[in-house]
Amino acid sequence: MTNEQPKYLFDECALSACAVATLAQLLEFASPDSSATVQHKLKFHDHGEGIWDEVWIPEAAKEGWIVISADRGKKGGRKKGEKLPRVCRDFQVTHVLMSGGMMKRKQFDKILSILSVWYPLLDTAKEPGGTQFMMEPAALLGRAILRRKEPTIDPGEPPPPGYLFQK
Numbered sequence: 308m309t310n311e312q313p314k315y316l317f318d319e320c321a322l323s324a325c326a327v328a329t330l331a332q333l334l335e336f337a338s339p340d341s342s343a344t345v346q347h348k349l350k351f352h353d354h355g356e357g358i359w360d361e362v363w364i365p366e367a368a369k370e371g372w373i374v375i376s377a378d379r380g381k382k383g384g385r386k387k388g389e390k391l392p393r394v395c396r397d398f399q400v401t402h403v404l405m406s407g408g409m410m411k412r413k414q415f416d417k418i419l420s421i422l423s424v425w426y427p428l429l430d431t432a433k434e435p436g437g438t439q440f441m442m443e444p445a446a447l448l449g450r451a452i453l454r455r456k457e458p459t460i461d462p463g464e465p466p467p468p469g470y471l472f473q474k
Contacts (some may be wrong), residue, residue, distance in 0.1 A: 313432035316372040318348040321405055326414040330421060343429060346372075359388030360395075368398040373431055375421075375442075377405040392439060399436030403428065408444040409451065419449035427453045 317327045327347040334345065348363065351372070360378070367374060380390030395402040409420060421428070424442065431440055431453075439456045 311371060313343045313429055314370070314372045315343065315345045315428070316348055316351055316367055316374050317345065318374065318376045318378065320377040320410075321375050322347070322417060323414060324349050326418055330418050333418070333422065334425075343432075360391045361389050364391070364394045364400055365398050368400045368436075372400070374400055374402040375405070376402065377410045379404045379406075396437045396439070401431055401434055401436055401438045401440075403431060403440040403442055403453070404456075406441060406443040409442055412444065412448075416449050420444065420451035423450045424453040 322330070324347040327345060331345045334343070351363070351367065364374065374391075374395055376391055378391040380392045392402065392404065394400075405417075409417065412420065420442070423445070431438070434455070441454050441456045443452045443454065444450070445452050
């Protein structure tokens with residue numbers, strides 16, 4: 308990983324553009340010399356909502372963004388493009404996926420949850436590109452748990468780089 312400041316790119320599945328702007332202001336207020344940038348995908352990529360992940364994620368990869376999304380790739384197919392976790396892995400983009408329980412929270416509570424794991428979230432920038440994390444709700448409203456998620460392999464799909472098979 309590079310020594311540059313971490314950059315977190317939220318897509319429309321995770322937070323609204325207004326919520327990301329609010330999060331950025333809170334982080335600036337809390338730490339004016341913050342070493343991280345947060346931005347919404349709509350500010351990063353001008354194609355609007357609904358653009359396929361294989362279009363904008365390669366651009367995010369070139370610029371070193373860490374993607375935060377609730378698109379866990381549970382549904383999809385050729386008509387919807389490739390699944391976000393796979394595109395992130397293929398382009399070596401570290402990504403944080405919000406669980407279904409996180410997505411049931413209101414925007415305000417999602418912001419509080421992100422702030423509750425902000426320092427561990429900063430550590431995700433130290434991980435190799437393509438690493439996946441899961442953000443899950445903690446028992447207390449407005450709190451979250453951030454966990455590294457081991458990749459799952461579909462039969463017939465090549466394993467991700469560096470994946471060790473154990474029998």
